[in-house]
Structures are given as C-alpha cells and as structure tokens.
Amino acid sequence: MADAPLQALEHEILAPLVIDAMATAGLPKEEIGALVFAMCRPYTLQKYFATFMANYLRLPLKGTIMEVLGNGMTGGMAFDEAVNAVALGHSDVALALGINMESQANSAEHMMTTMRAVGDVDFHSIFGFTPISWYAMDAVRYMHEFGATRAELASVAVKDRRHAALNPIAQFKKPLTLDEVLGARPIVEPLGLYEVPPRSDGAVCLVVCAEEVAKASARPYALVRGRGFFHEGAHQINEVPNDMTAFVSAQGAAATAYRSAGITAADLDLAELYAPCTIVQVLAGEALGLTPRGKGAAQAAAGETSLGGRIPICTSGGCLSRGHPAYSTGLLTIYELWEQLTHRAGERQVRNARLGAGSCELGNYNAALVHVLEAVA
Amino acid sequence: MTLPIVDVARTRPWPPRVSSFTKPFWDALAEGRFLTTRGRTSGRLTFPPKPFCPYDWGREIEWVELSGRGKLYSQTVIHAVPAAFAGEAPIRNGIVDLDEGLRVAARILGEPALDAAMECVVLRYTDGPLFAFRGR
Numbered sequence: 446m447a448d449a450p451l452q453a454l455e456h457e458i459l460a461p462l463v464i465d466a467m468a469t470a471g472l473p474k475e476e477i478g479a480l481v482f483a484m485c486r487p488y489t490l491q492k493y494f495a496t497f498m499a500n501y502l503r504l505p506l507k508g509t510i511m512e513v514l515g516n517g518m519t520g521g522m523a524f525d526e527a528v529n530a531v532a533l534g535h536s537d538v539a540l541a542l543g544i545n546m547e548s549q550a551n552s553a554e555h556m557m558t559t560m561r562a563v564g565d566v567d568f569h570s571i572f573g574f575t576p577i578s579w580y581a582m583d584a585v586r587y588m589h590e591f592g593a594t595r596a597e598l599a600s601v602a603v604k605d606r607r608h609a610a611l612n613p614i615a616q617f618k619k620p621l622t623l624d625e626v627l628g629a630r631p632i633v634e635p636l637g638l639y640e641v642p643p644r645s646d647g648a649v650c651l652v653v654c655a656e657e658v659a660k661a662s663a664r665p666y667a668l669v670r671g672r673g674f675f676h677e678g679a680h681q682i683n684e685v686p687n688d689m690t691a692f693v694s695a696q697g698a699a700a701t702a703y704r705s706a707g708i709t710a711a712d713l714d715l716a717e718l719y720a721p722c723t724i725v726q727v728l729a730g731e732a733l734g735l736t737p738r739g740k741g742a743a744q745a746a747a748g749e750t751s752l753g754g755r756i757p758i759c760t761s762g763g764c765l766s767r768g769h770p771a772y773s774t775g776l777l778t779i780y781e782l783w784e785q786l787t788h789r790a791g792e793r794q795v796r797n798a799r800l801g802a803g804s805c806e807l808g809n810y811n812a813a814l815v816h817v818l819e820a821v822a
Numbered sequence: 823m824t825l826p827i828v829d830v831a832r833t834r835p836w837p838p839r840v841s842s843f844t845k846p847f848w849d850a851l852a853e854g855r856f857l858t859t860r861g862r863t864s865g866r867l868t869f870p871p872k873p874f875c876p877y878d879w880g881r882e883i884e885w886v887e888l889s890g891r892g893k894l895y896s897q898t899v900i901h902a903v904p905a906a907f908a909g910e911a912p913i914r915n916g917i918v919d920l921d922e923g924l925r926v927a928a929r930i931l932g933e934p935a936l937d938a939a940m941e942c943v944v945l946r947y948t949d950g951p952l953f954a955f956r957g958r
Contacts, residue, residue, distance in 0.1 A: 581898035
C-alpha cells in the first residue's frame with residue numbers, strides 16, 4: 446500500500462545480500478575491486494546509489510564503480526560489465542548487484558514513463574503503446590502464422606508457476622490452472638493477467654572473480670564459458686518490414702555465445718530466459734535454438750520445456766512467477782543458472798546440469814545478450 | 823490524394839512534439855496527406871521522417887507523399903493503458919506494412935483481420951491530428 450509506513454530502505458536490503466554473497470564465495474571484502482550496479486528505478490530516492498553503497502559498505506575500489514542502464518537488459522549488462530572488469534584485469538573480484546523497487550508504483554502512472562521507453566515518443570507513444578503491447582502483437586502474428594493456440598501459449602504460465610512453487614525466492618507460488626490463465630481478464634489482447642509480468646521488487650548480488658580466485662576459495666562456482674550480443678538497429682519495430690517474431694537479435698547473440706563457448710544449443714541442459722510474457726518465452730526459446738521455429742508453444746504445452754523435460758526453460762519460475770523486478774531480472778537470471786550449475790537448486794534441480802544459457806533483452810528483443818555458463822565438475 | 827478524415831471530439835491524450843523539422847509532416851496530415859522523407863542519394867524512404875537519410879547518412883532529403891495503403895501485420899487491444907489514455911481505453915493499436923515498403927505502428931479502427939488491406943485515415947482531434955489505419 447502506497448500509504449503504509451516505510452519498512453526498509455534499498456541499502457538496508459542490499460547490504461546484507463552483499464555480506465551473504467561474499468560469505469558464500471568464501472572471500473574477504475578486501476578482495477573486492479569493482480562494483481557494477483544495475484541502475485535503480487526512479488522510485489529509489491537515493492541518487493548515485495553505487496557510490497552511496499561503496500560508502501555504506503566501506504569499500505575502497507581500485508577497479509571501477511558504475512551504474513549501468515540498458516533498459517530491460519540492465520541486470521544482464523551489470524553482470525556483463527563485472528565480467529569485463531575481471532577479464533580486463535581491473536580487479537580479481539567484482540560484484541554485479543542491484544535492487545529494483547517498484548511494486549508500490551501505480552501501474553497507469555508507471556506506464557506514463559515506460560511507454561516513452563518502448564517507442565518513439567512522437568510517433569509511437571502518441572498512441573499509447575505499452576511495453577507489453579508489442580509482445581501482444583508478437584503473439585497475434587505468431588498464432589496467425591504458425592497456428593499456435595491460446596492454450597499452448599497459456600501453458601507457459603502454468604509451467605512457470607509449477608517451477609516457481611519450488612523456488613524459495615519466487616513471488617508467486619500458488620498453483621495456477623490453464624483455465625485460470627485463459628479466463629483471466631485481458632491486459633493486452635490476447636494476453637491476460639497471468640501471461641504478463643507482475644510488478645516486482647528484487648535485490649541481487651553476484652560475485653564475479655578470476656578463476657584462480659574461485660579455485661583457491663574451494664567453494665562451488667560456475668564458469669562463464671560464452672557470451673554473445675546483438676542489437677538489430679531498430680527500436681521496437683524495424684521500419685523495413687521483417688519477420689518480427691523471429692527475434693533476430695536473440696538468434697545473433699545466441700549464435701555468437703554458442704560459438705564462443707564451443708557448443709550448440711543441443712548441448713544445453715537448461716536455459717533461463719528474459720521473458721516478461723508467455724509469448725516472449727516461446728519466441729526467445731525458438732531464437733536460441735531450444736525449440737524449432739513455430740513449435741515452441743506446442744512443445745511447451747507438451748512439457749518439453751518443463752523441469753524433467755527435454756530442455757527446461759525458466760526453472761526459477763521466470764518473470765511471470767519468480768517475479769520481474771525489471772532492472773534486476775538479468776541478475777536473477779544468472780543467479781538461477783548459478784544455483785542450478787552448483788547443484789543448490791533443491792527440488793527444482795536439473796539433474797547433472799552442466800551447461801546453462803541465460804538471455805536478456807530490451808525493446809521487443811531488439812537487442813539480446815546471451816551468456817553460457819558451465820558447471821565446474 | 824486526400825485521406826479520409828475522422829473527427830474525434832476531444833484532445834489528443836499525449837500529443838506529439840512538433841519541431842521545425844517535423845512541422846511539415848503534421849501540417850500535411852491535418853490537410854489529409856501522409857508524408858515522409860526520402861534520401862536523395864540513396865533514394866530510400868524512412869519513417870518517421872528524418873532530416874537525413876539513415877541508410878547513407880546523406881543530408882539531402884525530400885518530402886514525399888505516401889499512398890497510406892498497406893496490409894495489417896499485427897494488432898492488439900490494450901486494456902491496461904497509461905494514465906493519459908484512460909479516456910480512450912481499451913485501445914486497438916497495430917502494425918501496418920505500407921505498399922511503399924515501410925512498417926508503421928498506429929491506432930487501428932474497426933476490427934480488421936491480419937493481412938487485411940488497410941488505408942490511412944486522419945483522426946482530427948480538437949487540438950490537432952493523429953494518423954490511424956482502417957480496413958479498405
């Protein structure tokens with residue numbers, strides 16, 4: 446409730462996570478040389494949150510400190526930049542972290558800002574396009590071209606909720622039926638309430654370090670084995686008509702990531718995709734080569750992307766049920782991969798998980814960032 | 823060619839900014855013409871109009887009139903709308919591929935099917951125009 450008394454402030458929530466993360470990594474705070482923050486939402490009053498936190502945590506830094514902003518890709522870019530800080534030798538230990546508080550925001554007012562982020566202010570926002578309205582148009586086109594059904598798309602939300610029920614940090618764990626998903630009030634047709642993201646709060650801290658540091662710590666870790674990025678040079682829609690639902694940026698980023706990891710999509714044991722809507726998970730899964738083009742929805746309905754299926758997608762419960770604190774979602778993606786690849790995922794553990802892919806995106810997947818992580822035997 | 827004009831008895835929920843460069847577009851729209859720019863050296867159209875050509879970065883451009891005709895690529899009905907659009911909810915918006923090879927997003931009138939033949943119309947609000955498409 447917007448008028449409820451304050452219970453906790455951003456730095457009071459994030460600092461204990463940093464301490465926990467470093468304790469889990471078995472590293473002393475003096476080793477940290479770089480802090481890369483996912484930028485906070487505008488609702489966070491403390492500006493220059495990164496340097497404020499460096500003071501709060503008493504952390505002198507010889508590497509770098511920054512807040513990154515990459516629209517929906519923000520959390521993923523924070524991780525990417527922390528990896529870079531280590532790879533470039535700026536610091537042997539870097540933290541990728543963020544806190545995204547927005548559940549108190551009024552949705553209609555929140556969208557007055559986000560509508561200006563997902564389109565040309567003077568030629569798109571004038572019509573009231575919202576972020577998820579673009580995904581809804583993906584859904585309409587996809588069903589038209591490939592004959593995918595509403596029930597097949599909706600099955601993704603049911604599957605994600607089943608996964609989330611096994612995830613202690615998930616926002617929504619109560620079981621959801623297909624009928625409930627299909628009968629929900631419409632938000633952006635054809636998508637209803639359970640096929641679009643909730644408003645979420647979330648905080649994450651990841652420890653990124655040089656491999657020799659990880660080895661010396663004698664703690665479980667995962668390796669960053671591949672990375673790919675692509676931006677198609679278009680903002681929401683390509684002014685030259687193209688196949689909008691192919692998600693060409695995700696295709697390009699995945700191809701680069703797989704090549705740099707020396708793998709193919711078939712080698713992956715799981716994937717954690719940035720997918721704010723059911724349709725986005727289907728299309729991103731196809732673009733990453735996890736399901737065949739045009740078959741992603743049907744394969745989700747058939748259980749191929751569920752835990753225990755051929756290629757589990759969004760074992761965390763994904764944006765729809767784990768939650769979607771947008772600027773931190775990309776960090777949560779890597780967190781889930783780390784849990785799976787260090788075999789800490791409990792009841793939702795993918796057996797013998799060795800290779801996992803994570804994606805994040807901005808716009809209508811106009812850009813994508815894909816990481817491949819590997820378990821250390 | 824003059825586009826059909828549909829009167830809307832209220833102000834635009836979120837009016838566009840009009841710059842000295844985009845003024846010809848909005849002025850023409852008010853008169854029933856749908857314009858954009860073409861690079862003189864590349865010969866390529868772009869939308870929205872730009873004061874240069876995004877393909878070869880040539881600075882010489884010309885204003886050209888579009889047919890306003892095309893096909894409906896996709897659409898949605900937005901029920902959860904930004905605050906300024908509360909008075910227009912639910913909103914049907916869509917993507918139209920114009921005959922000239924440009925993809926445009928706009929308001930959709932009626933309930934056309936995907937791939938339907940579409941035409942551009944001017945929505946004449948009390949404070950100025952917006953463009954929209956409907957089946958033809």
